[in-house]
Amino acid sequence: MKKGGVYDLEFDSKLSTASSNVVYQNIECVDIRPSGIYVLKFMYREWIGPLTQLVNPKSSIKISIDLKEGLVTCLHTDKKKTVYRWDINQGLDIAKGGGASGSKEENNVSYTTFSNNLFSVDKYTNDLFQHKNEIQSTQHLSFLNERKLGCIDFLKKDVYKNHTIFIGASKEIANSEVDMLDFRNLITDYGNHITAIQNLSINWDHYKIKQQSKNEYETLSKTTEPIQWLTTVPHELEVAVEQREFETAVSIVEKINEIYQNNQKVEIVMQTHPLKELVDQRIKSLTETLIDTLRSPILKPTQIKETIAWLVRLGQTDQAKTIFLESRTNTIQAAIKKLVKRGDLVRNIGEITKITFSQIDTTCQDYCNSFSEAYMTSGLIEWIIYQLEIICDTINRQVFIIDNFQTISHILRIVESHCEMLDQSGLSLISYWNLLLNPHLEKLISTYESKIVDLLQQHLNEEKWVGNTQWEYEITIQPKSAPNSPVQSPKNSFISQHLQHQQHNEEVKLKLTESTIFLNTIIQRFANDICHITTVELIPVVSSSLQKIFKEYMSHLLTAMQKDLNDSQAHAIISDAVFITEDLLFRISNRIEDALDRPINNLEMLKENLDGLFRRIRDEYAAKKAVEIVVNIMIWDEGVYSIEEEIEPFPKKFIKLSEYLETLSNSIQNNVNVESVIPITSRILSEIVVVISQKLQTLGQSMSYGYGGLQHFVLEMKYLNTILGKYEVEQITYDIISSMIENAKTSYATANSFDPETVLKPKEEFDEVIVNLVYQKAERN
Structure with missing residues (x-):
C-alpha cells in the first residue's frame, strides 16, 4: 500500500460474519508515518495505527489490513466482522491533487494557486497568455x-455512484442519534438512583467509632440505637447457639x-450491607441446629413441643412439620429393623403392626x-395414611402370597x-385402612x-364325560361366621325357594363327571376361603368371580354336548348342568351370604344366565337325539304314504318311538334324575315333530x-298326538x-x-284303532 493510493473495494460475504447495509467503494492511503504508522481514509473517517489495528477515536470499530490478500477487516464490539476485498493487482497510486483519473494527461495547473488569498485573476491571466499567440490562446481556451465539461461529467458520475453510500450513512447517523438519546436517559436514571441511595445511606463507621470510644455519657437516639445493636447481632447469635440458649437466639x-x-430505611440498607450476610449465616446455623435437635429420637414430648415452637417462631x-414426621418414620423403620425375624408370620406382622400403631x-x-393450627392437620393425616400404606404393602408382599x-x-x-383401639382415642382409621x-x-x-x-381347564382337557356317584357332597372346612351376629342370619328368600325342597340323601347322588366333581370341591373351598377375608365392599367382586367361574364352565359343557357323544356321556353332561344350576350355585351363594349377612349382587341374573345355558345344552341333546330316533329307531320313510291300497291300521314306527322313549326315560332317570325325564323327553318329541315336518316341507x-x-x-x-299327551310339550x-x-x-x-x-275316514275309526292299541299296550305292561 503506497501513499496516495486509492483502492476499490468489494464486500466479501463469505468471510463476513455481519451484514452491512452500506457498501464503501474504496480506501485511500493518506499518509505513512515513521514506525509503520498508517493514516487511511475509510468510511468517511481517518484511521491511524499499524496495519494490524487501525483505530478512530470517534468509533468503536477496529480495522486491520492484509496486504497479501488485499483484505480490509472491520471488527465490531460484538466480535462480528465485516470484510472488504480489493484487487491486489490494481495500481491506483493517485495523489490527492492528481484527480480521479489514472491517465498521463498533461495538466500544469496547480490548484493551490487558486486557494491563495493573494490570488489575482488579471495577473494570472496576463501571465498565462503573455507568451502565446492567438492560435495558442484559442487552443488553451x-x-x-x-x-470544465469533463469535470462536470465526472462530478455527476461520482455523485450518482456514491448516492446509496450517502443515504446509508445518513440512516446510520439517525440511528446513532436515537441510541445516544436512550443512553442519555439511562445515565439520567442511574444518577437519580445513586442520589436516592446516598440519601438513604447510613454511616456505619460513625456508629462503630461511637461504640469503640466507650463514651458512657453519650446517649444514642431511638433511631440510631437499633442500628448500633445490629452490629453486635452476629456475635450474640453465635454465642447463644454455641451455648444452646435457643430461647435467647x-x-x-x-x-x-x-x-x-x-x-424500612434500615431494612433497605441491610439488603446490600455485608452485615446482612453475617446475620443470615447465624440465623441459618440456628435453624439447622434446631432441626438436628428435632431429629433426635430421645426427645421428650415437652422438648419436642418447645423445639417446634422455636422453629415456628x-x-x-x-x-418443622416435615422433619418431625420424617424423624418418626425413621424411628418406626429403625424399630422394625431391630425385630428378630421368626418363622411365625402372624407374630412377625403383629409386632410390626404394634410398633407402627404405637408410634x-x-x-x-x-x-x-x-x-395447634387447624390447617396443619392435613400433614398429619397424610403421614398416617403413608404408614398405613407401608403396612398394607408389607401384607400384600408377605401375607397375600x-x-x-x-x-x-x-x-x-x-x-x-389396632385401628379399633385408636378409634377409642378419637382417631378413626378403619375407613382409610379398608380403602387401602x-x-x-x-x-x-x-x-x-x-x-x-x-385348573378347571386342565381337568376339562382330560375329561371323558363318564358319570360317577363316588364324590363328596360337602367338604368339612367351615367358613367364617358373620361378625357381631349372635344368631345365624336369615337366608335370601330367592335362595331359600330353591333350597327348601332339597333334602339330600348321601345314598342318592347325581352321576357327575370328574371335572364337575372337581368344580364342586374347589368352588366350596373358594367360598370358605373368601368368607375369611371378604367384606361388604367386596361383594361385587365376589359376585363377578362366581359368575365368571360358573358361566365359563357351563359354556364348556355346551361345547362338549355339540361333539359326537353317546347317550351315557350326554346324560352325564346334563347331570353336571342340573347339579350346577339347581344345587351348587345356591349352596355356594347361601354360604357366602351367611358369612357376610348380605345378599350377593345379581344372583337372579346369574341364575337366569345359567338356566339359559342349561336349556341350550338340553336342546342341543334333544335335536341330535331326535334326528337319531327318526333315522335309526323309527326308520321313518315317506314312501309308504303314496300307496293307494288299504294299509294295516298299525302305526309301527311310532309304536317303536313310544317304546324307545320309555327306555330312554329310564336311562335319563338312572343317569340324571327323575325330575329331568319329562323335560328332556318332551323336548325330544317336539324336535321329532319338527324333523318330520321339515322332511315333508323339503x-x-x-x-x-x-x-x-x-x-x-x-x-x-x-297316535303321535296320543304319545305327546303323556309329556309336557308346547302347543x-x-x-x-x-x-x-x-x-x-x-x-x-x-x-x-x-x-x-x-x-x-270317519274320526271314530281312527279313535277306535288308537284306543285298541293303547289297551293292548296296557295289557302287555
Whole structure:
C-alpha cells in the first residue's frame, strides 16, 4: 500500500460474519508515518495505527489490513466482522491533487494557486497568455472548456455512484442519534438512583467509632440505637447457639425482624450491607441446629413441643412439620429393623403392626400439642395414611402370597383391632385402612378366580364325560361366621325357594363327571376361603368371580354336548348342568351370604344366565337325539304314504318311538334324575315333530299321497298326538301335527280333484284303532 493510493473495494460475504447495509467503494492511503504508522481514509473517517489495528477515536470499530490478500477487516464490539476485498493487482497510486483519473494527461495547473488569498485573476491571466499567440490562446481556451465539461461529467458520475453510500450513512447517523438519546436517559436514571441511595445511606463507621470510644455519657437516639445493636447481632447469635440458649437466639431473631418492620430505611440498607450476610449465616446455623435437635429420637414430648415452637417462631413451620414426621418414620423403620425375624408370620406382622400403631398414637399426640393450627392437620393425616400404606404393602408382599386364608384373616384382624383401639382415642382409621386394603383383596380374589379357571381347564382337557356317584357332597372346612351376629342370619328368600325342597340323601347322588366333581370341591373351598377375608365392599367382586367361574364352565359343557357323544356321556353332561344350576350355585351363594349377612349382587341374573345355558345344552341333546330316533329307531320313510291300497291300521314306527322313549326315560332317570325325564323327553318329541315336518316341507310338490297312504299318515299323526299327551310339550307341537294333516289332505284332494273334507275316514275309526292299541299296550305292561 503506497501513499496516495486509492483502492476499490468489494464486500466479501463469505468471510463476513455481519451484514452491512452500506457498501464503501474504496480506501485511500493518506499518509505513512515513521514506525509503520498508517493514516487511511475509510468510511468517511481517518484511521491511524499499524496495519494490524487501525483505530478512530470517534468509533468503536477496529480495522486491520492484509496486504497479501488485499483484505480490509472491520471488527465490531460484538466480535462480528465485516470484510472488504480489493484487487491486489490494481495500481491506483493517485495523489490527492492528481484527480480521479489514472491517465498521463498533461495538466500544469496547480490548484493551490487558486486557494491563495493573494490570488489575482488579471495577473494570472496576463501571465498565462503573455507568451502565446492567438492560435495558442484559442487552443488553451478550448482545452479549459473541455476540462470544465469533463469535470462536470465526472462530478455527476461520482455523485450518482456514491448516492446509496450517502443515504446509508445518513440512516446510520439517525440511528446513532436515537441510541445516544436512550443512553442519555439511562445515565439520567442511574444518577437519580445513586442520589436516592446516598440519601438513604447510613454511616456505619460513625456508629462503630461511637461504640469503640466507650463514651458512657453519650446517649444514642431511638433511631440510631437499633442500628448500633445490629452490629453486635452476629456475635450474640453465635454465642447463644454455641451455648444452646435457643430461647435467647430466637428472641434476637424476632427483634431483628421487628427492627426491619419498624424502620424500612434500615431494612433497605441491610439488603446490600455485608452485615446482612453475617446475620443470615447465624440465623441459618440456628435453624439447622434446631432441626438436628428435632431429629433426635430421645426427645421428650415437652422438648419436642418447645423445639417446634422455636422453629415456628423462626418462620420454619413447614420444615418443622416435615422433619418431625420424617424423624418418626425413621424411628418406626429403625424399630422394625431391630425385630428378630421368626418363622411365625402372624407374630412377625403383629409386632410390626404394634410398633407402627404405637408410634402413630404417640405422634398424633405430640403433633397436636405442637401444631395447634387447624390447617396443619392435613400433614398429619397424610403421614398416617403413608404408614398405613407401608403396612398394607408389607401384607400384600408377605401375607397375600400364602395359600392359607385363615392366616390371612387372622393377620387382617390384628390390624383391624389396632385401628379399633385408636378409634377409642378419637382417631378413626378403619375407613382409610379398608380403602387401602380393598384393591389388594380384589386382586387376591381375582387371582384365586383365575387359578380356579386354569385348573378347571386342565381337568376339562382330560375329561371323558363318564358319570360317577363316588364324590363328596360337602367338604368339612367351615367358613367364617358373620361378625357381631349372635344368631345365624336369615337366608335370601330367592335362595331359600330353591333350597327348601332339597333334602339330600348321601345314598342318592347325581352321576357327575370328574371335572364337575372337581368344580364342586374347589368352588366350596373358594367360598370358605373368601368368607375369611371378604367384606361388604367386596361383594361385587365376589359376585363377578362366581359368575365368571360358573358361566365359563357351563359354556364348556355346551361345547362338549355339540361333539359326537353317546347317550351315557350326554346324560352325564346334563347331570353336571342340573347339579350346577339347581344345587351348587345356591349352596355356594347361601354360604357366602351367611358369612357376610348380605345378599350377593345379581344372583337372579346369574341364575337366569345359567338356566339359559342349561336349556341350550338340553336342546342341543334333544335335536341330535331326535334326528337319531327318526333315522335309526323309527326308520321313518315317506314312501309308504303314496300307496293307494288299504294299509294295516298299525302305526309301527311310532309304536317303536313310544317304546324307545320309555327306555330312554329310564336311562335319563338312572343317569340324571327323575325330575329331568319329562323335560328332556318332551323336548325330544317336539324336535321329532319338527324333523318330520321339515322332511315333508323339503319334499314339497314331489310328495304324492295315495288313499291308503293318506289314511295311514293321519293314523300315525293321531297316535303321535296320543304319545305327546303323556309329556309336557308346547302347543306349537300340536299345531305342527295339525298343519301336516291339513297339508296332506289338501295335497291328496288337489291331486285327485276331491273335496278335502271327504278324503279321510270317519274320526271314530281312527279313535277306535288308537284306543285298541293303547289297551293292548296296557295289557302287555
